[in-house]
Amino acid sequence: MKILLKHNILQELRESRSIPKEILSKKLGISVSDYEKYENEDIEVDIGFAEKVAGIYKRNWSVFLLDNLQKAKIPRDNRTTENQSPTLHEKTAEAIEDANYIYEFVQGLESHTGLKIPKFEDIEDLNAEELAERIRSISGISIEEQEKFESTSKAFKIWRNFIERKGIFVSQYPLNPEDKIRAFSIGDHDRAVIVVNSSDEFSNRIFSLFHELCHILRKTSGICDLHNSQSQDVEVFCNQFAASFLAPSSIVKSYINSIGADQINSGLEYHSRNLAKKLRVSQLAIYRRFTTLGVINDRQYSEIHNRYLMDYFERRNVRQSDEGSTGGPNPYLIKKQRNGVAFSNTVFAAFNAGEISAIEASKALGVKANKFEDYRSITA
Secondary structure, eight states, rough: OEEEEOHHHHHHHHHHOOOOHHHHHHHTSHHHHHHHHHHHSOOEEEEEHHHHHHHHHTOOGGGGGGGOOOOOOOEEEOOOGGGGGSSSSSHHHHHHHHHHHHHHHHTTOOTOOOOOOHHHHHTTTOOOOHHHHHHHHHTOOOHHHTTOOOOOOHHHHHHHHHHTTTTOOOEEEEOOOOOOOOOOEHHHHHHHHEEEEEEHHEEEEEEHHHHHHHHHHTTTEEEEOOOSSSOOOOHHHHHHEEEEEESSSHHHHHHHHOOOHHHHHHHHHHHHHHHHHHHTHHHHHHHHHHHHHHOOOHHHHHHHHHHHHHHHHHHHHHSSOTTOOOTTTTTTHHHHHHHHHHHHHHHHHHHHHHHHHHHHHHHHSSSSSGGGGHTTTOOO
């Protein structure tokens, strides 16, 4: 059977996912020049080839029967200029693909009830500290409970669960180190997806979670490197929000008063590490709070931040991804991390309610229907 591969649909699919032509041609086993022919004119192809092309975007071949395609969300690039690049590497592009798939799939599902976060109009005039206090009160998690978190991995799961209860889907994906991306988010008034880097330490994932939550609250979702700046741009605001949420001023001030600002400054590494361990957050988040509360100045923080990021990217370049080699993590665990717990539960709820078929659920999760229970039993 032959079908007409519409060049405009093919082009829109690729652009909606920000996938370089080089990656697509590699996946299809053809040259870049041959691939470009399909984007320049409508060409009849075997249905098998159409299915292969559509499958890259997790679509059915029938997408090529459409006259035009609804545009997917493309995260805006919030990275600093030196970290931006004309194309994204394959792992990062794939993560954006999958996040868009989640974003599109839940549209119209009765089992997805939308976002349960404050309206933008109600929080747009709040500064980062005020917004953090507002969301912290909504979380229902006290400082005393936070201090009792067993580990940063447990802390991450608790904070992720809070964000997912607000209707936001959270995915963990090994983003390519060369892209200098710490996390990204896609969102609108009723749907949102956060992707954090599964190659990061849990303390860094926690910070990324709340940095991206701030973007969603303020309707500025995009790709982030969590840079530092003396300006008041959106990234700086989101950094301030995340640090304020995770290390509220009351607890940090109490620590400063009990030790003394001069003493902390003379033993900055020890005290930042000590307080970070107490709150199960990144050390850099504590440095941010010490700056805000006057223990160190902006110049000192900027030096610490730049050194921290340099060390961070060096460590991540040599760190193995979650896919590892022989004897690596359970493949269902990797799938569940990438799909996210909330999205997995949403798919199963829709399937159990008869809203979607087993085939649709299997396609959405990337798991065969006869393996649903194996997948469901995995804790991510």
